[in-house]
Structures are given as structure tokens and as C-alpha cells.
Amino acid sequence: MSNEYQLADGSPRYGHRTAATAGEHTTPAITASIEEAAGGAAKLSLDALAAAMDRRLRSAWADIPAPAVEALRDDNPEELAAARALVRIHLGSQRQWRIKAQAVRDKQLAGTMARRKAAGRAQEILALRLGLMAALIGPPAFIVATNPDDILKLLIVGAVCIATALVGGHFLTCRARVPVMPNIRGPWLKELREDVVNATLVAILQNKGTPVDPDAAAAARRGWASIKAASGAADLVHS
Incomplete structure (x- = not known):
């Protein structure tokens, strides 16, 4: 690869080359790895x-x-x-x-996921997720279709859906028994x-x-x- 780390001939800019160029004497290799x-x-x-x-x-x-x-x-x-x-x-x-x-x-989690899939847990979680999505989409859609001018009711249902999503997501995470994704800041x-x-x-x-x-x-x-x-x-x- 050609980059700032290498010279035009492909040898490392820093560290010792494995082969000496003309007029140079070879030097003992240093064990510390730059990479x-x-x-x-x-x-x-x-x-x-x-x-x-x-x-x-x-x-x-x-x-x-x-x-x-x-x-x-x-x-x-x-x-x-x-x-x-x-x-x-x-x-x-x-x-x-x-x-x-x-x-x-x-x-690293491939083995864990394979066990969950073999036990039928993956299909169960998928069904639960689809059910949760339907539960979250249904009420607001019904209100918009039947009474679109009732903003207060729509706001209340929206707040309930948000709370349901948080609780449902937590339940699905626990039910799936898959290690929680670490938070990388x-x-x-x-x-x-x-x-x-x-x-x-x-x-x-x-x-x-x-x-x-x-x-x-x-x-x-x-x-x-x-x-x-x-x-x-x-x-x-x-x-």
C-alpha cells in the first residue's frame, strides 16, 4: 500500500528495511513492532x-x-x-x-445467536417485534383516520406509544437474551x-x-x- 508511512519503493519510512540498498550496511532488526x-x-x-x-x-x-x-x-x-x-x-x-x-x-456472538436460533428464540422475538410495531402504529393511525382534529387525544396516544416502545423494547431485549450493545462515546x-x-x-x-x-x-x-x-x-x- 502506498501512504505516508511508506517510501516510493514500498519500504517503511521509519524502522529498518529488510534488505540493504546499495552502499548501505545491514543493521540488526529491532524486535519492537511499529504496527x-x-x-x-x-x-x-x-x-x-x-x-x-x-x-x-x-x-x-x-x-x-x-x-x-x-x-x-x-x-x-x-x-x-x-x-x-x-x-x-x-x-x-x-x-x-x-x-x-x-x-x-x-x-464473538455468532455461537450465542446460533443457539438462540436453534431454540426458536429468533422467530419468537421477530413475532413479538412485529406485534409491538402494530401496537404502536395502530392507535395513532386510527385517531388520524377517525378524528384528525383532536390534537389532544393524538398527543396523549403518542405519549403512551413512546412509553410502550420503551417498555416493550426493554422486554424484548431481556427476552432475546443477547448481551446488550455497549455504549461507545x-x-x-x-x-x-x-x-x-x-x-x-x-x-x-x-x-x-x-x-x-x-x-x-x-x-x-x-x-x-x-x-x-x-x-x-x-x-x-x-x-
Whole structure:
């Protein structure tokens, strides 16, 4: 793929090439993977992202940006841009990252959904949903057809239908026995993305051989380490 992360010949802009060009000496490969954080983040499910958000919100280190990390980003704008480009290659936009995570979650729930379908639960829920839709559409349609000028009655019926939809939706969710969809908030997802960018930035600098203060490197990788810990815990819960 051709992007900001690669040179014209297809080799990585940062890190060591696998083959030396003319006049160059080969150098030992560095074990740290530049794509570890971005590639790992692309494999997370919605449940893992939600767990990572909760863990981050509970962590004191995440209350304010670490000055050492901010300085590291400010001092290396080119590498930061490369880290952002690499993360975008793996995750895409925020919406695309959500879709990837949803696909991972759907795959994890495939066995559960198959059991529900085999037990006839899917057909039951479909019938209940159709019945709920009919119950919600019928009364307002009847009032509009028979007495369209009675606005008060229409408002009252509308309020009752809204309440019925909320109660009915809750009942169907419980009846379906499918894990509830986690709530992924955009600003918090952006914070996780920046954690991935920070870890990628450190990997790029280290692969270039640029000296990085150990404390700054640890602070920059702390977010990705927290994401991995939360993901591991979520996998245990949902396995």
C-alpha cells in the first residue's frame, strides 16, 4: 500500500528495511513492532473498547495529559504525523473503527445467536417485534383516520406509544437474551485512539534509533497497556 508511512519503493519510512540498498550496511532488526498498537487496536471488539474506556476513566494518570508525552509529541512532529497515518491505515476513521469493532463483536456472538436460533428464540422475538410495531402504529393511525382534529387525544396516544416502545423494547431485549450493545462515546473513543498513536510514536522513534526518555516512553505506552489489560479482562468475561 502506498501512504505516508511508506517510501516510493514500498519500504517503511521509519524502522529498518529488510534488505540493504546499495552502499548501505545491514543493521540488526529491532524486535519492537511499529504496527503492534495500531494492528492490535483494529482487532478489538466493542466490548473491549467499552472496557478500555471504563478503565481509562478510572485511572488517575488519564485525568490530564502527561507533560512528558505532550513534550514528546511536540518535539517529534514528523514522527507524530507518521504515527497518525499508520493508525489511520489500520483503524480508518472513528466510524470505521466502530464498524470493525462491531464486526469482531458479531463474530464473538455468532455461537450465542446460533443457539438462540436453534431454540426458536429468533422467530419468537421477530413475532413479538412485529406485534409491538402494530401496537404502536395502530392507535395513532386510527385517531388520524377517525378524528384528525383532536390534537389532544393524538398527543396523549403518542405519549403512551413512546412509553410502550420503551417498555416493550426493554422486554424484548431481556427476552432475546443477547448481551446488550455497549455504549461507545465518541470523545472517549478519541482518547483511546490517541493512546494508540502515542504508543506508535514511541515505537517509530525507537526503531529510528532516536533516544527517548524512559519515563516519557513509559507514559506514552501507558494508555495502550491499559487498553490491552482491559481487552484481556473483557475477553475472559465474554469467552
